Amino acid sequence: MNEGKNAPLARYRVWDLTTRLIHWSLVLLVLMQFGTAEWGWLSMRWHFYFGYAILVLVGVRVLWGIVGSDASRFAHFVRGPRTVAAYMRGTLWRHFGHPVSHNPLGALSVLALLVLLAVQGISGLFASDDIDTFGPLSGRVSNATVRLMTRIHGINQKLLLGLITLHIAAVLLHALVRREEHLITAMITGCKRLARDPQLRFVGIGGALLLAAALAFLLWAVLRWGQAVAAY
Ligand code: HEM
Numbered sequence: 001m002n003e004g005k006n007a008p009l010a011r012y013r014v015w016d017l018t019t020r021l022i023h024w025s026l027v028l029l030v031l032m033q034f035g036t037a038e039w040g041w042l043s044m045r046w047h048f049y050f051g052y053a054i055l056v057l058v059g060v061r062v063l064w065g066i067v068g069s070d071a072s073r074f075a076h077f078v079r080g081p082r083t084v085a086a087y088m089r090g091t092l093w094r095h096f097g098h099p100v101s102h103n104p105l106g107a108l109s110v111l112a113l114l115v116l117l118a119v120q121g122i123s124g125l126f127a128s129d130d131i132d133t134f135g136p137l138s139g140r141v142s143n144a145t146v147r148l149m150t151r152i153h154g155i156n157q158k159l160l161l162g163l164i165t166l167h168i169a170a171v172l173l174h175a176l177v178r179r180e181e182h183l184i185t186a187m188i189t190g191c192k193r194l195a196r197d198p199q200l201r202f203v204g205i206g207g208a209l210l211l212a213a214a215l216a217f218l219l220w221a222v223l224r225w226g227q228a229v230a231a232y
């Protein structure tokens with residue numbers, strides 16, 4: 001799946017529209033989450049709406065990692081601990097010069113980002129500041145659970161911020177030091193410069209929209225159930 005360093009490079013499509021749309025939507029929505037909860041942007045009602053969108057997008061991305069386009073599938077880029085260690089030691093550095101999708105270390109951060117986003121979104125459903133903001137499912141669980149979830153929401157928020165900082169630093173490092181600015185342009189245009197055609201199979205965005213609709217419906221049903229007693 002990786003290309004030789006010195007072979008002539010040509011542009012090939014790697015990231016489908018679904019993966020790129022999910023990525024840049026998540027960037028915007030996560031920014032809005034910190035804006036609404038920390039910096040007084042809009043109101044906490046919007047924190048909830050954006051949070052629901054994040055939950056649906058993360059759900060679609062996880063399912064897309066199983067049924068989506070080749071380069072976006074977990075099986076295509078998630079590697080075992082040995083490969084990751086070898087990559088980190090740099091012994092395979094040369095051979096991972098132009099990975100088709102995520103490099104072995106980047107793959108781990110992709111998984112971690114998705115997990116932290118899911119934890120943040122799910123804990124938010126049950127969190128409460130006990131003043132005027134009550135997560136939509138907080139009325140359905142005990143006070144102890146609400147306290148626990150609020151704590152998780154508070155701690156995980158910092159972990160998420162740390163990992164996002166690391167993520168952006170790593171991407172910029174590739175762009176600046178290794179002159180692999182194609183990582184960022186690839187997430188925008190979908191195309192990477194590779195030594196040969198990776199012969200990837202792409203799945204249209206229609207399938208992703210269906211998944212999004214199904215997950216949104218599921219979330220709506222859960223929220224309706226929670227609403228029977230929710231105070232917000
Ligand atoms: C809230 C902030 C961000 C979050 C939550 C986030 C999350 C993610 C996730 C989940 C992926 C995996 C993509 C996939 O396979 O679906 C990814 C990849 C990527 N992100 Fe971000 N991202 C953020 C900010 C940024 C920013 C600001 C940039 C640009 C400077 C960026 C550039 C990239 C690039 C280039 C990749 C692909 C890396 C590779 O080729 O291995 N991200 N990001």
Ligand code: HEM
Nearest residue numbers: 033037048051052120121124125127128129133135154157
């Ligand atoms: C990835 C998505 C999310 C991010 C990044 C995020 C971030 C934050 C942050 C930074 C705070 C302030 C915490 C503090 O002051 O210690 C907060 C509070 C809160 N969030 Fe979220 N949130 C997300 C999703 C959600 C969702 C989906 C809900 C519910 C629908 C939610 C409900 C709440 C509630 C009820 C609070 C007030 C509780 C408290 O003060 O800790 N959040 N969130």
